[in-house]
Structure formats: structure tokens, C-alpha cells
Amino acid sequence: MNEDQVNDRTRAARASFFGALLAGVLACLTVTALTGCATTTAGGTVGADRSQLLLISSEELNQLAAQSYDKLKSEASNKGVLNPDAAMLQRVRTISGRLEAQTNVFRKDAPGWQWEVNTIKSDELNAFCLPGGKIMVYSGIITKLDLTDAELANVLGHEIAHALREHVREQMSQALVAQGVIGAGAAIFGLGGTSTKAANVGYQVLLATRFSRTDESEADQIGLELAARAGYDPRAGITLWQKMTNANQGAKPPEFLSSHPADATRIQRIQNLLPKVIPLYDATR
Numbered sequence: 608m609n610e611d612q613v614n615d616r617t618r619a620a621r622a623s624f625f626g627a628l629l630a631g632v633l634a635c636l637t638v639t640a641l642t643g644c645a646t647t648t649a650g651g652t653v654g655a656d657r658s659q660l661l662l663i664s665s666e667e668l669n670q671l672a673a674q675s676y677d678k679l680k681s682e683a684s685n686k687g688v689l690n691p692d693a694a695m696l697q698r699v700r701t702i703s704g705r706l707e708a709q710t711n712v713f714r715k716d717a718p719g720w721q722w723e724v725n726t727i728k729s730d731e732l733n734a735f736c737l738p739g740g741k742i743m744v745y746s747g748i749i750t751k752l753d754l755t756d757a758e759l760a761n762v763l764g765h766e767i768a769h770a771l772r773e774h775v776r777e778q779m780s781q782a783l784v785a786q787g788v789i790g791a792g793a794a795i796f797g798l799g800g801t802s803t804k805a806a807n808v809g810y811q812v813l814l815a816t817r818f819s820r821t822d823e824s825e826a827d828q829i830g831l832e833l834a835a836r837a838g839y840d841p842r843a844g845i846t847l848w849q850k851m852t853n854a855n856q857g858a859k860p861p862e863f864l865s866s867h868p869a870d871a872t873r874i875q876r877i878q879n880l881l882p883k884v885i886p887l888y889d890a891t892r
């Protein structure tokens with residue numbers, strides 16, 4: 608079996624896993640706009656303004672994300688791994704805060720989100736921002752890659768960009784269509800009183816979401832602009848992905864890289880964007 612076949616099987620397994628989980632939360636989400644094509648953000652200097660398929664309610668998805676985030680926090684807390692390093696937490700929160708303040712360039716509502724930033728002590732190289740602005744950084748990505756503030760800002764900017772663009776909501780909408788749920792005439796799902804079921808599988812659904820290459824490209828674009836406007840050198844976007852590439856030499860790729868492939872194409876695209884965002888960075892100094 609060649610590498611492509613392995614990847615196809617992995618993708619198929621992921622898709623089926625995602626489909627099964629998605630079915631579990633369907634009953635708890637409301638399909639809001641049956642012909643919903645819109646764009647979640649303004650394009651910014653980098654011009655990320657593609658039209659998106661958005662069929663489910665962002666309010667309910669954000670609520671699901673917040674519940675899942677609380678569950679993750681309490682599990683980490685029970686294990687004694689939630690924010691044990693006060694200096695690291697402060698550092699991540701300071702950088703995130705500066706990025707959050709720039710999100711209005713892309714969405715006027717985003718600075719007012721219920722942003723939350725925490726860290727988990729773990730060897731994992733991982734970080735994410737759940738829908739609605741719930742950020743989690745695993746200490747391994749900082750310590751093992753020895754990230755500078757600017758590199759960390761580029762990681763966080765990228766993750767925040769996924770949330771601004773509502774890529775999870777878009778992926779779930781596309782999954783609904785792919786499963787034929789919309790065409791079946793059972794398009795409207797109510798919250799139905801309790802969302803316990805959703806809370807139980809929500810975290811898995813959210814983390815099982817795999818972003819498309821287009822999503823990744825948009826997150827790179829917006830992330831670079833956020834970092835630059837917040838006063839972090841966007842050139843660190845290059846060194847960040849070079850470190851990621853080096854970290855990928857082992858047998859088992861880090862969690863972050865399984866959803867964020869670091870390759871020459873990606874680094875080249877970031878390189879090509881630098882002339883647009885370096886002036887934004889220079890203007891902050």
C-alpha cells in the first residue's frame with residue numbers, strides 16, 4: 608500500500624468517524640439557512656473573502672464549543688495539568704490578547720467574543736481555537752519547538768483565523784450536505800430541551816474536524832495579518848513552519864501536523880504573502 612492509499616484510508620476512516628459523531632449532535636443543532644452562502648469575514652489586506660456554505664447556527668455551535676471547552680478544562684484540572692506554569696500562561700494570554708484586539712479588521716463582532724485562553728501541560732505539539740474563541744495551547748508546542756513570541760503569535764493567529772472564518776461551521780455544513788440530510792426534508796433540528804448528548808460528543812466532533820487545504824491557506828493568510836498588525840514579525844511564520852517540518856522527522860507526526868501539514872508549498876505561499884504584511888508590522892514600530 609503506497610502512502611496515498613494509506614492517506615485515503617485514513618481520510619475515509621476520519622470521515623466516517625466524523626459522520627458518526629456528527630449524527631450524534633445533529634439533533635441538537637438548528638439548521639438556520641437552507642440556502643446559506645455568505646462570507647464570515649472581511650478580506651483584510653490579505654484578501655480572504657471566499658463565499659462559504661453555512662447551514663447551522665453559529666450561536667448553537669459556539670455554545671457547544673464552550674461546553675466542550677469546559678469539559679476539556681475540568682478533565683485537565685483533575686489531572687493537575689491545567690495551567691501549572693503561571694509564566695507560560697501569562698505569556699500565551701498576553702500574545703492572544705494583542706491578536707484578539709486586531710480581529711475587528713476581519714469581523715466587527717470578534718473583539719466582543721467570550722475569548723478564553725488556557726494551557727495544558729503535555730508533550731503534545733498542539734494548539735487550537737474552538738468556535739467562538741476558546742483557545743487551548745499544549746505546552747509541548749512551545750517548549751519542544753522553543754517558540755519565540757513572534758512564532759507563537761503566528762501559531763495563535765492561525766488558530767484564531769480558523770475561528771474567525773468559522774471553518775468548523777463550514778465543514779459541518781458540508782458534511783450535512785454530503786450525508787444527504789438537507790435533501791431528506793428533515794432540515795430543521797431543534798435543541799429539544801437538553802443538549803447533554805451534544806456536550807458528550809461535542810469535543811470529539813470539534814477536534815475530529817479536519818480543515819481543507821483552502822481553510823489552511825486562509826488561516827495562514829489571516830493569521831499572518833493578525834500577527835503583523837499586533838506587532839509580531841510575520842517573518843516568524845516562515846521559521847515556525849520550518850521548525851514544524853523538522854519536528855515531523857520522527858515516526859509519528861505530532862498532532863498539530865496531522866491537521867496542519869508543513870510542506871514547501873505552504874512555506875512558499877507564506878513567503879509570497881510577506882510583502883503585503885511586513886508594512887503592517889513596520890507600522891506598529
Ligand SMILES: [Zn+2]
Nearest residue numbers: 818823826867
Ligand atoms: Zn489550521
